[in-house]
Amino acid sequence: MAAGLGVMRLFIIFVLGCLCRRLHCVQLDDWPDQADIQEKQQLERLLQRIRLERHFETIVVYGRAPCVFHELLPHLELPTVLLSNGSSLADWRFNSESTLLLCCGLTAEQEHNPRTLLQLQQARRLVQLEAKIRPQWLCALYFAREQHNVAMLDARGNLYSCRLYRQPNYVQLASSSYNSSSDSNSNSGSIYVQQYGNVQGAVIVSEPDQLVPRSMLYRDPSTGQLEMAGFVCNLMKTFVRRVNATLKLRPGIELGKTTYYGTMERRVQQNELDVAGTLASTLTSDNMDYLSYPFVSSSYCFMIPVPARLPYKKIYTMIVEPLVVGVLLLLFLIFSLLLIYSQELSWRRLSLSRVLLNDRCLRGLLGQPFPWPLAASRHLKAICLLLCFASLMTTTMYECYLQSFFTQPPAESMLRSYADFRASPYRIAVERREANRMLKSYNLTTDHSRNAFVLDDWHEFVHLRDTFNASFIYPVTHLRWKSYSEQQKLFKQPVFYYSEDVCLHRFLLMCLPVRRHWPYRRLFEQHTLSMWEFGVMQFWIRRAFSDMVNLNMTKLVDYSSSEPNEEAVYVRDLSWIFYFYATAHLLACLCFAVELCWGRYF
Template sequence: MAWFIIIILCLGSLKAQLLDTSNKTEPDLEERLFGLLLRLKTEKVYDTLLIYGEDCAFPSLSTGLQVPTVLVSSGTTNFEWNFSSLTLILSCEFQAEREQNYRTLMKLQLARRLILLKGNAEPATVCDFYSKKEQYNVAMVKENFDQFGVVYSCRLFQDRNYEKVNLFEVNPIFIDQFRNMHGAPIRTIADNLAPRSMVTQDPRTGKKKWIGFVANLVNNFIEKVNATMDVPEELSEEDGRVFFGNIAMWAANDLLDIGMVVQFNSEMANFDTFTYPYLMCSYCFMVPLPDLLPYNEVYGVIIDRSVLGVLLVIFLIFSVMLKYIQQRSFRDLSLTRILMNDVCFRGFLAQPFPFPRQSNRKLKLICLLLCFASLMTTSMYGAYLQTFLYSPPFEPMVRTFSDFKKSRYKVAVNSIAMDMLRFQKNHKLNKAGKERIEVFNDQEFVDLRGAFDNEYIFPVTSVLWGIYNEQQKLFHHPVFYYSDDFCLSQYSILSFPIRRHLPYRDLFEEHILRQTEFGLLKHWISQGFSDMLRLKLVSYTDFSEPPDDELEICIDDLYWVLGVYALGLSISCCCFALEVLGSSNCWTRLKEKIYKKIVKNFVRDHK
C-alpha cells in the first residue's frame, strides 16, 4: 500500500510539472512577441495596430502596448482605411490578410507587416507571395520564435529574398529597400515636347538621354536610387512625339512606372495615379500685340477727360477771382464774362496777356498763379505730345473675352487640347464662340505657335510663355504678349503620372519636394530656352515685321489738328462778323462820317 501511494504521488508531481511546462509555453511566446513589437516601435514609431485574424497571441498583446487596435477577424475590411496614422499590420497566419478594398490596399501598401507562420509555410514562399502584391515591408516569425528568437525579413534586391535577423542583434528588421535599387529598371517614356523633355545624346556613352525641367527630375531620381531607365520601345512612336494623355493612360494601366511628363489634374476624381503637385502655373493666352496708334489719333489720346475737367474748374476759379478782385463785387458777373475771360484764356495757353493796371497784391498773386498753371499745363501736354509722337502707344489690348469678341483674331487650339476641354464642365472657351475657334492637328498647331502667327491667339502655360518671351528678345520688337487676365485657368496644377501601386511613391514625392525646395526647378525652367537653342529646337529667325523707314509725319496725320484749327478760325470769324454787324452805333457813325465828308467835298468843289 505504501509503494502504491508513493507511485501515485510521483505520477501527480510529474503531471503537475508537465502541466506547468505546457502553460508556460504560450506566455513565453507572448513575451517574445511583446519584446519584438517594442523593438519595432523603437525602429519606427507606430500608433495603430491592424490585426488580421483572431486565433493567435497578437490580439492579447495590444492591451499591453496601449496602442489603438483594429481587429479584422474576417481578413478583409468593408470600409476605406482613412486613418492618418502610422500603422503596423499583424497577421495571425500566412494569407490571413485577404484585403479586397483597393483604396485600403493603396494606403496600407507601405505599412510594415509582421506575420506569424504556422505549419510548413516557408519564408521564401511568403516573400514571393507579397512581392507579387508589391508589398515589401514584410517580416515573419515562426511558432518556435520563443526558442530561437529568429525573425525572417523579406529583402528584394538580393539573391535570397529574405534575411534572418536575430531578436538580440542590432541589424534592422525592416529597411527602406528602394533607396538602393541595385540597377533595377524604372519604366518611363517622354513626350519629347520642349522645354520639359528634349532628347539629346550623352557625349560619354553615346546613348539617348533627355533634358528639361521634367526630364531632369526623373533622371536625378533614377540616379539617386541607383536604378536604370527603361524606355519601352513598343510604346514609342515613329516621329518621337508621344501624346501626354497616352503616357498618363499607360501609367494608369501599369505599363509605365513613372511618366516623364506633367499633366493637368484639376478634373481628376482622385489622385491614385498622380504624384504630389510638381508645378503650379496659369494657362492663359498669348495674344498678338496690337498695332501702334496712328499719329492722327495721338492728339486725342493725350487729352484726358478727367484732366480737362480739372483744368476747366481751375479756369472758372481764376476767372471769378480776377473779376471779383478787379471790381470788388459779384454784381457784374455773368456766365459769358466768366467763360470768355480773355486774360484766363491767354494765360492758360501760355500767351502774353495785358497785366491789369493799379493791381494790388491779391491781383498780382492771382496772375502769378495763372502763369504757373499755364506753365504746368503746356509743359504736361507738350511732353505727352512729343513722347507719343516719338513712340506711339499701342491700341487697346485684349484683356477679356468681351475684348476678344471685338477683335479680329481667332483662337487656335490643337485637337488634343480641344478634346480635353470638351470633357470639362463650363470651360471658358465656350465664351469665345464656335465660329471664333479654329482647331489644328498637334504638329500644325505647334508650328503656327512657334512661327508667331499674329492672326491667331494661342493658349499657353506661363512656363512655356517664358520660353517664347525669351525668344522674342532676339526680335527687333515683341510680337506677342501674355494676357494674365484672359485665361482658361489661373491656377493649374501639374503632376507626374505614375502607376497606382508604385512601391517607392513616397521616395519620388519626397524627391519632388527636395528638388523644388533647392531651387532646381526654377533653374531648369530659366535654362530651358538656352537648351533649346543649343539643341537647335528654336532658330534665330526674327518673326517680327520689319520697321518702317519713313517715320515722318505726313499731312494726313495732321488732319484733326488742321480740322480743329479751321473750325476754331471759322468760329472766330463768325463771332467777329456778328459783333461788327450787331453794333448799330458803329454803322451809324461810319455813315455820318462818310456823309459829312461827301458834303464837305461837294461844298468845297462848288465854291
C-alpha cells in the same frame, strides 16, 4: 433494510467519485501549457523588437481565429482592427509608417479596397507561415503585389524576412528564439530593411511629353540613344542614378512630337508608365492616387500680344483730353468777360456774341498776336499779361505732347479682363481637350469661349505658341513663360507679355503622374524635396532656356514685327488736322453769313 442502506451508500460513493474525477479533469484541462506560455512570451518579445526598429501605433489583423496573433492581442494594449474576411469596406486612413499588419496565413490578406491597399502598401507585415508553404514562395507572392516589407513566422519559431534583390529572396533571422539577432544569410539583424537603396538595375519606365523646357527628348550624337533633358527629366534621371536603376523609355515614342499631358496621365493610370515626364495639376486630376507630392507651384494665366503703337493721326485726338478742353473753354470765357469789362469798367457792352466770339481772347490763348488798345488801363494790361502767360503754358504743353508722342508713339490700352478679350480683335488659341477642362475646372461659361480658336492637335497648338503668332492669346503657366521671356530678350522688341490680371488660376500645384502602386513613390518624393532643399531644382529651372538652345530645341529667330517704324509724318497722318481745319472754316463761313443777314435785315 441494512442491505438497502448498503446499496445506497455504494451509489453515493460512486457519484462522488465521478464528480471528483470530473473536477480533476477540468482542472487538468484548464491548467495552462507551459510551452504555450513560452511561445506567447517569445512572440511578445518579437513584436517589441519590431516596435523598437520602427514604432507602430496600430495593429491590423487579417484572417480568422484560431491564429497565434489573436491570442496575443489582449496583452498588447494597442488600437487593433480585426479583418476576418481579409478586406475592409471603408477607406481606412491608416498610416503605413505606424501600422503593423499581422496576417494569419498566406490567403488571409485579401484586401480589395483600393484606397486602403494604397495606404498599406509600404506597411510592415508579419505573416504566419503555414507548414507546406516555403518562404521563397510567399516572398515571391508579395513581391508580385509590390509589397516588400514582409516577415514570416513558422510553427517552429523560425523568423524569416523577405529580401527583394537577393538570391534566395529571403533570410532566416532567428531560430527558436525571437531575441536572437543573428542572420544566417546576412550580416544585418534588422527584420525590415530599406529594399531600394540599391535596386541593382531594375527598370523604371518613363516617357517625356517633350514640352520644352520641362522635358525634352533628343538623340545623343555619340551613342545614338534617345536621352531626356529638362528640369523634370533631370529629376527622374538623378533619382535613377541614386537608386541604381535603369531608365527605359516607352516603346514607340516619337521624337519631336509633343504629347498632351492628359494622355500621359492616362498611360500612367493604365500602368504603361511608372512615372511620366510631365506636370499635371491637382485641379484637373480626378484621382490624386496617381499624383506625386506637389512638385512646384505656378500660376496659369495668358500671354497676350503687346499692344500696338498708336498711329500718328490718332495722337492729335489722344492729347486733347476732355477735362483739359473744358478747362481751356472756361479760361476763354473768364478772359473774355474780363476783357469786355476792363475796356469801360462796366457791363454795358456785354452780349453773348461778344463773349463767344472774342477775337482778342481767342488769338491770345492760341499764342497769336492781337491788336493792343491805344489807351489801355492798368486793369486791361494786367488781364492781357495773364492771357499771355496762359497761352504760353497751353501752347508749350501741347507742343511737348506732340513732340514726345511723335518721337515715341504710346501703345494702345492693355487687356485686363475677359470683357476686354471679347472686345479685342484677338482670339484665345486653345486645344480642344484643354478647352473642355477650362470650362469644367474654372467654371467658365460658353460666353467666354465664343472668341476661342480651338485646335484639335496639342502639338499644333504648342507649335503655334512657340512661333509667337501674335494673332492669338495663349494660356500658359508661369514656368513656361520664364523661357518665353528669356527668348524675347533676343528680339528687337517684345511680342507678348504675361498678364497677371486675367488668370485661369493664380496658384496651381503641379505634380508628376506616377503609377498608383509604384513602390519607389516615397523615395522619389523624398528625392524631389532634397533637390529643392539644396537648390538644385532652382538651378535647373534657371538654366532651362540655355538647355533649349544647347539642344537646338528652339530657334534663335526674331519673331517680332519686321516692319520698320515710320520716322516721317505723311499727309494721311494729318487727316484729323485737315478735318478740324475744314470744320472750323465752315463754322466761320456760317458765322459770317449770319452777320451779313443780321446787318441787312436788322
